[in-house]
Amino acid sequence: MQCFILAGGFATRLWPLTEKRAKPLLPLAGKPMIDYLIENIPENLPITISTNAVFQKEFEEWKKNKRKNITLLIEYAERDDQKVGALGAVAQWLTHNNINDDVFLLTGDNYFGFKFQEFLDFFFKEGKNDRTLFVAHDIKDKEKAKQFGVVLSDGMKNKIFNQRILAKDLQEKPLMPLSTIVSTGCYIFPKHTLPKIVAFAEGHPDNLGGVIAHFLHTKEPVDYVIFNESWFDIGSFDAYLEATKALIGNANQCHETATIKQTLCNGSTVIGAHSSLEGSTLTDSVIFEHCSIRNCIIERCVIDNHCTLENIELRGQMLREGTTLRRS
Known part of the structure; x- marks a missing residue:
């Protein structure tokens, strides 16, 4: 298994804080946001961090005192309209490096309160490591759910914590959410699904969450697990302050x-x-x-x-x- 972290967005909603700083390097309760991810990833997993040319030097400086098995992948984009898109960046890494391992994919602007090892254990549990698995979160507010991909499954099962659950559908930022369970930026893709990701990315390079909906619509089995610990998608000023409050x-x-x-x-x-x-x-x-x-x-x-x-x-x-x- 290999870990891939997306950290190349320009995060315009947090300008001016992220005007010259990568959002994953934004300090959160005393340390860079991405440190919470790195410290949570098992030591034996090699990590690739995808960022862009504007933040290259900043990430290189940050990396000097980190664990040895971190590789920086630089996307040579200096403006948002030059980027290949989140899923496009994943696809480029997969193809250019001939990746043939299971992939643990994280978005670098998310904070996760649970232990990643527990999530990895769920992936291998009961011999189901041939099925895509992602982390969902009960946001408990249908108005807030409109901003995310909303997960649907059978009946009340969709709100059970710490259990692998079969996903039925994913509503992309729906106007009328049918659930308060939303997808987060934490996925494991089995290696046999990687060609399907690359193919989907050709037409949808900026639609990371869309690949889950695509899998479900093409009968590729996808499961999810809900953890009760805190989760934040830190994409705005309010979310940044909310995450800070939760941590301290x-x-x-x-x-x-x-x-x-x-x-x-x-x-x-x-x-x-x-x-x-x-x-x-x-x-x-x-x-x-x-x-x-x-x-x-x-x-x-x-x-x-x-x-x-x-x-x-x-x-x-x-x-x-x-x-x-x-x-x-």
């Missing part, structure tokens, strides 16, 4: 090199290395590294590196790296 709770996570004086931190707050705060109030906000904040009220904000804020009130904002805002 109602607490203040402050780097040991940060300085805080006469400052009140409410809710879930993260303060990065070498940042300095004085005479301020923070609520449910994330402050990156080397920031200086004086006499401010900040609520539900994400402040990038090297920002300077003085005598201001800020709510519901993401600030670009190096921003200076002062009020006399």
Whole structure:
């Protein structure tokens, strides 16, 4: 088995935080988002990370202190309209490297609270390692389910945790979801299905979730498993703050090199290395590294590196790296 992580999207919904930074390298509760994936993958699995030319140097720097069996695959795209698409990137890797192993596929902007080894064990359980398997999640809200692929199966079975379940259909971002069970960015594809992925990608290079629906419609058996632990698709400002809150709770996570004086931190707050705060109030906000904040009220904000804020009130904002805002 080999692991393949998609990490090449330009993540425009999180600009300016991801304008010059790969979303999987965005700090989440004190470390890059992708680290949660890497630390969860069994050591014996070789990992390929697919990214684009814009983020190549950033990933190479990140990789220096990581495990040895990680390979970077660079897609030479510098704009979104130059990309080959998520499924297209998978297909290129499969064909150019003559991959003939089962593939553990992950999207690099997802956070998974369960242990990947448990998922891998489900794949081999009961001799069913010839069937595609993916992780689903009960989002418990049909309005939110409209943003995802909605999984359908027989009756009430579709909400049983920690059990392999046969999928019947997948609704792609439906206007009227029939379930609150949604697909996540975690799949295992048996090696015999890889040519089918490559063929489907020719006409649908940007439709990763669509390959599951295609398999089901062509009678290729697909199973799923639901874990009860947290899952986040971190594709927006709100999702980023929600994931932060889930990881640290109602607490203040402050780097040991940060300085805080006469400052009140409410809710879930993260303060990065070498940042300095004085005479301020923070609520449910994330402050990156080397920031200086004086006499401010900040609520539900994400402040990038090297920002300077003085005598201001800020709510519901993401600030670009190096921003200076002062009020006399």
